[in-house]
Amino acid sequence: MNIKRALAFSLLLAVFCIQNAGAANISGRWEASVMGHRVKAVAEQKGQKLSGVAYLYDPFGHKSTWHFNGTVNGVDVQAAHFTGNKFTGKVVADGKMSGTLETSNGFHIPLDIHSVK
Numbered sequence: 001m002n003i004k005r006a007l008a009f010s011l012l013l014a015v016f017c018i019q020n021a022g023a024a025n026i027s028g029r030w031e032a033s034v035m036g037h038r039v040k041a042v043a044e045q046k047g048q049k050l051s052g053v054a055y056l057y058d059p060f061g062h063k064s065t066w067h068f069n070g071t072v073n074g075v076d077v078q079a080a081h082f083t084g085n086k087f088t089g090k091v092v093a094d095g096k097m098s099g100t101l102e103t104s105n106g107f108h109i110p111l112d113i114h115s116v117k
Contacts, residue, residue, distance in 0.1 A: 026050075026072055029116040034101075034109065040116075048072055050079060087111065 032039045036059045043052035050070040057063055070079030070087075077097065080086040089099020095115035100108050 030113050031116050032111060032113040045072055
């Protein structure tokens with residue numbers, strides 16, 4: 001797996017995770033950009049459990065699909081893909097999340113994600 005894909009996956013996970021710090025349910029659509037890649041994701045929260053799918057579009061328009069699972073505990077969000085890529089972040093404002101994507105190769109990439117209405 002290359003770094004760009006791992007990055008995109010993690011970003012998508014983060015994007016989905018938090019819509020609002022006080023929200024009981026952070027389900028929704030999220031977007032982010034990282035290293036020339038566009039990430040669009042859809043997340044669903046049930047209690048503290050999180051699941052979803054993220055789509056990574058490279059600069060040439062090629063699309064990769066990433067399914068993820070994780071947890072939401074207050075403003076803290078964690079999500080991971082079975083390949084070992086993981087996102088750890090926090091809700092920083094209504095509809096915004098900030099965190100770090102750790103790739104399976106050990107790279108740490110800062111991510112800022114926003115909700116899409």
